[in-house]
Structures are given as C-alpha cells and as structure tokens.
Amino acid sequence: MSPDRDGVKIILQTERCYLREITPDDIPAEVELYNSGPHMTDFIEELYEPEKERRYQEIYIEKIYGRYGYGMWAVFDRKTERLIGEAGLEHRSDIDREEYPFDWMFEEDCAELGFCFAEDLWGQGYCTEVCRAVVDYCRNNFGINRVFARTDERNIASCRVLEKLGFEKCGRIPANGQICWTFVGQQGVRCEKQPGGSEENKV
Numbered sequence: 001m002s003p004d005r006d007g008v009k010i011i012l013q014t015e016r017c018y019l020r021e022i023t024p025d026d027i028p029a030e031v032e033l034y035n036s037g038p039h040m041t042d043f044i045e046e047l048y049e050p051e052k053e054r055r056y057q058e059i060y061i062e063k064i065y066g067r068y069g070y071g072m073w074a075v076f077d078r079k080t081e082r083l084i085g086e087a088g089l090e091h092r093s094d095i096d097r098e099e100y101p102f103d104w105m106f107e108e109d110c111a112e113l114g115f116c117f118a119e120d121l122w123g124q125g126y127c128t129e130v131c132r133a134v135v136d137y138c139r140n141n142f143g144i145n146r147v148f149a150r151t152d153e154r155n156i157a158s159c160r161v162l163e164k165l166g167f168e169k170c171g172r173i174p175a176n177g178q179i180c181w182t183f184v185g186q187q188g189v190r191c192e193k194q195p196g197g198s199e200e201n202k203v
Contacts, residue, residue, distance in 0.1 A: 011073055014133045019073040021065055024054045026074055029083035037119025043155045044116050070138055072114055075130055085117035087130050089138045098175045110146035127161050147183040
C-alpha cells in the first residue's frame with residue numbers, strides 16, 4: 001500500500017501509527033519497548049535473550065508471515081518513527097488445546113488478537129486505535145470472520161480496550177483462568193459451552 005520503510009512494506013496506517021512486519025533488526029527497539037515501564041511485562045511474556053529472540057523471529061517470519069500473510073506486527077509512531085508497540089492476529093494450532101479449549105478457535109476463519117504498547121503511552125488511545133484497524137484489515141483482506149482474545153482479569157486496561165472494540169466475555173480458559181473474549185459483529189461468534197457441554201465456567 002504505502003511506501004516501504006527500511007525495505008519492509010507498510011501493511012496499514014492509522015491516524016497516528018503505521019504497522020509493518022517485525023524483523024530481527026527490530027530487536028534493540030523491542031528491548032526498549034519491553035523496558036518502557038515497570039509494569040510492561042506484568043501480563044505478557046518477556047523477550048528471549050537477543051540471539052534466541054533473533055532465531056525465534058526468523059522462524060516466525062518464515063512459518064507465520066509466510067504461511068498466513070498476517071501475524072503480530074510492529075507498530076510505529078508516524079511522527080517519531082519510534083517502535084511503540086506490537087499488535088496483530090494469529091491463527092492457533094491444534095497443539096494448543098490446553099490453552100485454547102473451544103473447537104471454533106481452530107477454524108480457518110478464526111484468529112486471536114494480541115497487543116502490547118509502551119507503558120509511557122498507556123491511556124492515550126493508541127491500543128484501541130491500532131487494534132480496531134488490525135481487526136478490520138484482517139477481516140477484509142484475509143477472510144477472518146471470528147476474532148477472540150484472552151486476558152488476565154486483573155488486566156483492567158486490556159479488558160477496557162476489548163470492550164471498546166466490541167468484544168464480549170464468553171468464558172474462562174480452564175488451564176489458567178484467563179477470560180476469553182469474542183468479537184461480536186456481523187459475523188461474530190459466542191461460545192456458549194465449555195468442551196463436554198459444561199457451562200460452569202461461563203462469565
């Protein structure tokens with residue numbers, strides 16, 4: 001769409017940001033992102049050490065971007081060129097049954113929304129702005145009709161973002177107690193029962 005940045009195609013733009021694929025060259029900026037505040041990694045995994053992170057990203061680029069055309073993307077501030085976050089959709093494999101207990105999570109038109117943004121920018125609307133664009137873009141370009149997300153119930157800020165985006169709570173993940181959310185839109189889906197027909201974990 002728009003001109004490339006550093007040889008990497010810009011995937012989409014919002015009012016304040018642009019998104020492109022993550023590359024191993026982004027690792028120093030990612031380290032700064034993940035160290036942008038004392039609570040940055042309260043609810044997300046930390047980066048690997050640099051060489052292991054580089055190998056992980058090389059595999060991710062080949063297996064995820066290469067297969068699906070989408071995944072977690074790098075988010076940059078259009079004015080400052082600073083890497084301020086990561087956001088995107090990911091398709092889940094059947095090997096993740098414990099963390100993803102609902103059958104519909106593995107359907108071809110279903111993907112999980114993930115995001116993280118620099119702590120010094122929390123509360124300024126970046127996450128909502130970018131994630132809304134990501135969901136719309138992937139639904140329009142990749143046939144994604146079902147989007148879900150998982151949050152720790154203590155992560156109030158992320159829960160509020162999902163509510164603003166039009167997600168609704170649909171259950172809990174038995175393995176870790178996380179809240180599961182689904183996007184409720186024209187083609188949204190609600191999960192009514194846990195595997196086996198039990199409804200005791202419904203929110």
